[in-house]
Amino acid sequence: MADPTPTPKPQASGPARWSPFDALRQEIDRAFEQFSGFPRLPGGVFGAAGGAVVAVDMVEKDDGYELTAELPGLDPQDVQLGLAGRMLTISGEKKEHKQSGQGGVHVSERRFGSFSRSFPVPENVDAERIAAAFANGVLTVHMPKSQAAQAATRKIEIRSG
Secondary structure, rough: OOOOOOOOOOOOOOOOOOOOHHHHHHHHHHHHHHHHHHOOOOOOOOOHHHHHOOOEEEEEEEEEEEEEEEEEOOHHEEEEEEEOOEEEEEEEEEOOOOOOOOOOOOOOOOOOOOEEEEEEOOOOHHHHHHHEEEEOOEEEEEEOOHHHHHHHHOOOOOOOO
């Protein structure tokens, strides 16, 4: 008869890293994935190895979709936006600025590094008319619906009783 006791999984060699928030982060990542329908990011919402991650909102409007991405501390030239097929990709790098002088860093919660996020573009978007603007650390991408998609939408009257 097989032993029902689970065997411990082998641990990776090297110093153990303790982080009191790892379990919470994994639960938040899992909830984000279930809610948004987007796959989890490598390393989770907070990024692998503490790298920078893009926080986004996507809103549907009558004439199209608007995606806003928070990119604090970045300039427009640090960000790339591309469309391949029906996949929109935001990428770039947030560089760490080292300060010289006396004293050391006691706490650093800022994230640095390369980032890349990809989003499926809805089928009813006119890909040729996608436009983007960058102001105050926020990238705004407007994805207009095609004329055919807008024409196919109609309001249906609801009658009482």
